[in-house]
Amino acid sequence: MAITTSMIKELRDATSLGIADCKKALEQADGDFDGAIKILREKGAAVAAKRASKEAKEGVIAADISADAQSGAMIEVNCETDFVTRNEDFQAFVAELRGEAMNFESGKMAEGVADKVEAKMATIGEKILFRRNAKLDVEGTGSITSYIHMGGKVGVLVELGCENTETLSNPVYKELAKDLTLHVAAAAPEYLTRDEVPAETIESEKDIFRKQLEGKPENILDNILKGKINKYFSQICFVEQGFVKEDKVSITDFVAEKGKELGDTITIKRYVRYQLGA
Numbered sequence: 001m002a003i004t005t006s007m008i009k010e011l012r013d014a015t016s017l018g019i020a021d022c023k024k025a026l027e028q029a030d031g032d033f034d035g036a037i038k039i040l041r042e043k044g045a046a047v048a049a050k051r052a053s054k055e056a057k058e059g060v061i062a063a064d065i066s067a068d069a070q071s072g073a074m075i076e077v078n079c080e081t082d083f084v085t086r087n088e089d090f091q092a093f094v095a096e097l098r099g100e101a102m103n104f105e106s107g108k109m110a111e112g113v114a115d116k117v118e119a120k121m122a123t124i125g126e127k128i129l130f131r132r133n134a135k136l137d138v139e140g141t142g143s144i145t146s147y148i149h150m151g152g153k154v155g156v157l158v159e160l161g162c163e164n165t166e167t168l169s170n171p172v173y174k175e176l177a178k179d180l181t182l183h184v185a186a187a188a189p190e191y192l193t194r195d196e197v198p199a200e201t202i203e204s205e206k207d208i209f210r211k212q213l214e215g216k217p218e219n220i221l222d223n224i225l226k227g228k229i230n231k232y233f234s235q236i237c238f239v240e241q242g243f244v245k246e247d248k249v250s251i252t253d254f255v256a257e258k259g260k261e262l263g264d265t266i267t268i269k270r271y272v273r274y275q276l277g278a
Contacts, residue, residue: 001030001031002031003023003026003027003031007026007031007033008022008023008026010033011025011026011033011036011037014033014037015037015040017040021040022036022040025037025039025040038204038208041208042208042211042212043212044212057078057129057131057276057277058078058079058080058081058082058084058085058276058277059076059077059078059079059085059129059131059152059276059277060076060077060085060090060091060094060151060152060276061074061075061076061148061152061153061154061155061274061275061276062074062075062077062094062095062097062098062148062152062155063075063098063146063147063148063155063156063157064098064099064101064102064146065144065145065146066102066144069138069143069144069145069168070137070138070143070144071102071135071136071137071138071144072135072136072144072145072146072157072159073098073101073102073104073133073134073135073136073157074101074133074134074146074155074156074157074272074274075094075097075098075101075109075130075132075133075134076130076131076132076133076155076274076276077093077094077097077128077129077130077131078128078129078130078131078276078277079124079126079127079128079129080126080127081126084124084126084128085152087124089120089123089124090120090124090128093116093120093128096116097109097113097116097130100112100113101133101135102135104133104135105135106133106134106135106136107132107133107134108133109130109133110130110131110132110133113130114130117129117130132274134157134272134274136157136159136270136272138159138161139159139161139269140161141161141162141163141164141165141168142159142160142161142162142168142269143159143160143168143177144157144158144159145157145158145160145177145178145180145181146158146181147178147181147182147184147185149182149185152276153275153276154185154273154274154275154276155185155273155274156181156184156185156271156272156273156274157181157271157272158177158180158181158184158268158270158271159268159269159270159271160173160176160177160180160266160267160268160269161266161267161268161269162262162264162265162266162267163264163265164263164264167262167264167266170262172258172261172262173258173262173264173266176255176258176266179243179245180251180255180268180271182244182245183238183241183243183244183245183251184238184271184273185273186244187238187241187244188273188275189236189237189238189241189271189273190236190237191236191237191238192237192238192239192268192270192271193237193238193239193240194233194237194240196237197233197236197237202229205229205232206225206229209225209228209229210225213225234250238251238268238271239251239252239255239268240252251268255267255268
């Protein structure tokens with residue numbers, strides 16, 4: 001397969017590596033982007049494990065939380081240009097859809113608003129796509145918190161659980177909930193805990209690490225591999241990541257510390273993170 005300049009540029013944009021390294025990796029992978037990423041990582045290059053979305057879509061992410069914080073909803077609505085994103089008519093339309101989001105379960109809203117989207121396309125004169133929606137309802141005692149970052153480019157919902165109802169109104173708890181949504185927006189965890197990481201994903205990472213460690217003595221190989229896997233989990237799992245405001249403290253320890261301050265047990269139950277076009 002012929003390796004084009006645009007293919008090399010895409011790999012460079014995703015990895016920040018040199019032209020020669022990117023071209024060679026693409027040649028070895030026969031033009032496959034993800035295969036080239038894997039080859040570069042096997043060679044020890046510090047590159048992203050996941051490819052960025054090829055298509056940079058415009059639009060807005062919006063969220064809504066019920067008055068009692070027991071439910072939360074988030075939507076992503078795409079359009080073709082940033083000009084339309086900033087259009088008052090489009091923004092009002094997104095606000096209207098956000099107001100309806102509590103009425104739909106996760107992944108079920110697009111069909112329900114299809115006629116409205118089609119009508120709005122006719123008035124705006126540009127393709128509009130209702131891309132996705134998420135809906136969370138508290139299970140047990142807890143709350144849902146939302147955060148919208150960069151004017152609608154990133155959106156987050158986080159559900160926290162606790163044991164005491166009075167905790168929900170405590171300013172310390174509310175600040176904790178907001179801090180955790182900020183963390184998810186910034187750190188983009190892929191999973192909540194390591195138990196959620198697919199076994200095949202872990203094995204693929206181990207294969208990469210083994211190739212990086214070729215030539216190391218067998219008696220220390222297992223310990224090095226274990227350390228690398230634990231570091232990998234600390235990068236992709238929400239509860240094991242370093243808190244963005246104090247990265248030497250893990251999210252687990254940060255939440256436990258706040259729980260002691262509150263005299264309660266706080267748990268992160270689940271989260272949703274949307275990034276525009278991703």
